[in-house]
Amino acid sequence: MRKFLRTVASLCTVLTIAVMGATAYFQCNLPDSFYVVKGKELYINSKLSITSNQVKEQNSVLSAAKNANATYNVQLKLFGIIPIKQSKVDVVSRTLLVPCGTPFGVKLTTEGVLVVGMNEIQTEN
DSSP, X not given: OHHHHHHHHHHHXXXXXXXHHHHHHHHHHSOSEEEEETTOOOOOOOSSOEEEEEXXXXXXXXXXXXXXXXXXXXXXXXXXXXXXXXXXXEEEOOOOOOOOSOOOSOOOOXXXXXXXXXXXXXXXX
C-alpha cells in the first residue's frame, strides 16, 4: 500500500511539473497581441489545447469581431482551466494579396510566403 501511494504521489508530482513547465513556456512564447480578420475568432494552433476567454469589458467579442479596427482583451488558458496570460486582439479587415510581376532567376528558400511589399490599387470601386 505504501509503495502504491508513493507511486501515485510521484506521478502527481511529475504531472504538476509538466503542466507548470508548459504554462511557463507558453507564457514566454505567446505574443501579447494578436490580429484577427473581421468576422473570425481567435484560434491558436498548438499541440496542447489553448483556449481564449474574453475578459469582462464593455465591448463584447461578437460586436468587436464585426467591426474592423476594434480591440478586445482575452485571457489565454491551457486546457481551458489554467490561465497563461492576458492578450490584446486587434480586429482588422481582410487584405487581398495578388502576386504579380516578372519571374527571374533567383531562388529563395523560405518556410512559407515572403511578402516584400504592399501597395493599394485604385479601381472604380
